[in-house]
Amino acid sequence: MSTSSRPRGTGAAPGTRQADVVRIPRPAGGPGRGGPFAGMNVPAEKALNFGPSALRLLGELRPERAWLVLVLALAVVSVAFSVTGPRLLGEGTNLIFAGAVSKNLPAGASQEQVIAGLRASGQDAQADMLGAMTLTPGAGIDFAALANVLLWALALYVLASAFGWIQAYVLNGVVQRTVYRLRERIEAKIHRLPLRYFDSIQRGELLSRVTNDVDNISQSLQQSISQAVTSLLTVLGVLVMMFLLSPVLALIALVTVPLTLVTTALIAKRSQKLFVAQWKHTGELNGQIEETYTGHALVKVFGRQREVEERFREKNAELFEASFGAQFISGLIMPALTFIGNLVYVGIAVVGGLQVASGAMQLGDVQAFIQYSRQFTQPLAQLGSMANLLQSGVASAERVFSLLDEDEQSVEDAGPAPVGGRGRLVFENVSFSYSPDKPLITDLSLVAEPGQTVAIVGPTGAGKTTLVNLMMRFYELDAGRITLDGVDVTSVPRRELRSRMGMVLQDTWLFGGTIRDNIAYGRPSASEAEILEAAQATYVDRFVSALPEGYDTVLEDEGSNVSAGEKQLLTIARAFLARPSVLILDEATSSVDTRTELLVQKAMSALRSDRTSFVIAHRLSTIRDADLILVMEAGQIVEQGTHASLLAAGGAYALLYEAQFAAPAAEV
Known part of the structure; x- marks a missing residue:
């Protein structure tokens, strides 16, 4: 589209800002919004599902x-x-303990003889413990x-x-x-959304969803998937090893599971709504910062x-x-x-010690089991602590999904309808309203012939810019139709x-790039000679010839290093x-001085030849020749x-x- 600047507002709702396909407006709440000090009434987020x-x-x-x-x-x-x-390390402990015990036993005797001697002397507990071990009396480690x-x-x-x-x-x-695909879908979605959506959301809030929330989703997925997979597999693997070592101790360790689930559910239930509020307030704060920064000069002035x-x-x-x-x-x-894990650890240590003393288990097996118990409770704790990360990520995901689920512009026909280049524009019984209960344009008809200059004047809020927005299909009609060279624009x-x-609008839009690039935005395929x-x-x-870098001068953010008129x-x-x-042309010369305005009007006269022109103006001196x-x-x-x-x-x-031009100032 050959849009050369940002729309500045609808005639229907004073202060309402519009957008073309290259600019996202920055409302400060609902459809009617003002400047840097407008209300921050962003609709409350739904409860997290x-x-x-x-x-x-x-x-x-x-x-x-x-x-x-x-x-x-x-x-x-x-x-x-x-x-x-841990199982191998337990075997190492068994080798060390067995070697230490064997060294203190009489050399030459068999393990069975040593155990029989202990039982004969009434030391049955020690005999049971040695019976569970593999000993070589007299040998060391x-x-x-x-x-x-x-x-x-x-x-x-x-x-x-x-x-x-x-x-x-x-x-x-x-x-x-x-996340790359998700960002692509969001970018494509933004260009398919109607202007009504941008009129109902702060720009900072929208940017927060595109940046902060998507980054949070990325972080949450990265950490939660890794932890979830590893933790669940670790729990299953450790559980198998524990049952192989000791079913009794394994059952004690399993007490951790229901306690972990109940504790996590109770805490997560309370924190869930707070995470939704956290990201809601983050978006609101971003919107306020962006709005104040954009109107920084006005903040200082007032x-x-x-x-x-x-x-x-x-x-x-x-x-x-x-x-x-x-x-x-x-x-x-x-x-x-x-x-909870420490309580279970104490229980395993006590019962395991009793089993070693009774000969039911070896010391190394108990040591391995204690290691497994720590490995068992740790991933459960990680899964529990991961709940806050997951809740935060899902809260952000819900905000992003709500953007992706917004109603889009009406679907267009696959094949483009042929439109001639003459520029005959006809409004036939057109009706339109921003709100169903507040009709704005009703049963309007007009004809603009090719090469004709049509000026639109009237008080603020009369619907002048709305008329232009309807031509461009920024909004769809409620009734009637608009034709361009005999073709209904809705079929194009x-x-x-x-x-x-x-379009050349009062509210200019320039991007960070060279002056040459900004002019060529109107037709990227243009040659250097055509740009000049x-x-x-x-x-x-x-004025460009007076700049050191000429057409290679890089414009700063929104062209802040050139004057408003430039x-x-x-x-x-560009147009x-x-x-x-x-x-x-919507107040296209409002930012230039009187002498430059006369020069530009001459240029506009050449530009308007053989094409239909619509001029919205408050200064009636600029449209006398319409x-x-x-x-x-x-x-x-x-x-x-x-005129x-x-x-x-x-x-x-x-x-x-x-x-x-004639009347004196009067009290309104």
Whole structure:
């Protein structure tokens, strides 16, 4: 689309800002919003629907199924090696303990003889303990066997770490590709949303969903999937090993599971709503900061720093309270589960000691079991503590999904309808309203012939800019139709329609890039000579030639290193280069000086030749030569004609003209 600047507002709702496809407006709440000090009334977030939202978030990983299977396989191997380690270390402990006991036994005697001697002397407990061991009386520790066991344990742990690292690497790719696709969908969604959506949400709030919430989803997926897979497999693997060592001790360890689930559920239930509030307040605070920063000059001019700071403190305090509460309450999970794990650890140590004393288990087996008990409770605690991370991620996901689920613009026909280049625009009984209960334009009809300049004048809120927005299909009609060269614009794809229209608006838009790039935005395929011709025709070349870098001068954020008038000239040059069939000028020369305005009007006259032009103006001196002047009030055309005929009629136009040039100031 050959849009050269941002729309500045609808005639229907004073202060309402519009957008084209390259700019997201920044409302400060609902449809009617003001400047930097407008209210921050963002609709409250719905309560987090955790289950469906979490499943939908996991569904985003569906294209990575093959890689997820690999992640699972790597995790199984890594956990298998990891849980085998304590068993080997237990064997090492058995070798050390058996060697130490054997050294104190009489050499030459057999283990059976030693045990029989102990029973004969009434030491049945010691006899039972030695009976569970493999002893060689008189011999010491078998260091060769011990070294072999330790080397195997070291190899297992090294392999477990290696497979764990590979798993993390593969999983990182899975998550980042998923988030990459999610960002692409959000970007595409934004361009399919109607302007009504942007009129109902703060720009900072929208940007927070696109940036903060997506980053939080990425972080949550990265950590929660890795922890969940590893922790669950570890719990299963350790549970198997514990039952192989001692079913009695394994049953004691299993007490941890229901206690962990109940504790986690109780704490997570309280922290869940706080995480929703945390990200809601984050979006609101971002919206307020963005709005205040954009209107920073006005804040200084009107001396409202204290008010802005106070509003910031209030929003920041709300975010602090929600974040502190969410993190504190969810942070209770890990200490609570650690306490439960310690209680179970004490029980295992006591019962295990009794079993060693009774000969039911060897010391190394109890040591291995204690290690397994720690390995068992630790992943359970990790799963519990992961709840806060998962809740935070799902809260962000729900905000992103709500954006993706918004109603889109009406679906367009697949094939573009042929539109000629003459630019005959006809409104036939058009009706439109921003709100069903507040009609704005009703049964409006007009004809703009090719090459004709149509000026639209009227008081603020009359519907002038709304008329332009309807031509561009920024909004859809409630009734009637608009045709361009005999073709209903609703049958023409928006891209095709807007490519035949150029806009130069009061509220300029420039991006960070060279002056050449900003002019060429109107037609990227333009040659250097065509860009220079457009710049000379619109008098841009006069000030650009004086710059050290010329057309290679890089504009700062939104063109802050050039004056308002120079920015306006650049947007006019952009429209000149686009050569559209229909030209729309909405207070296009309001930011330039009187002398430059006369020069630009000459350039506009050349640009308007052989194409239909719509000029919205408050300064009536700029539209005296228009072929047709439409006077609008409350969404209706109350008068139309030439400058001379309307003055002679003595109606609404004459009153406007006299108010500007003849009448003295009067109290309203």
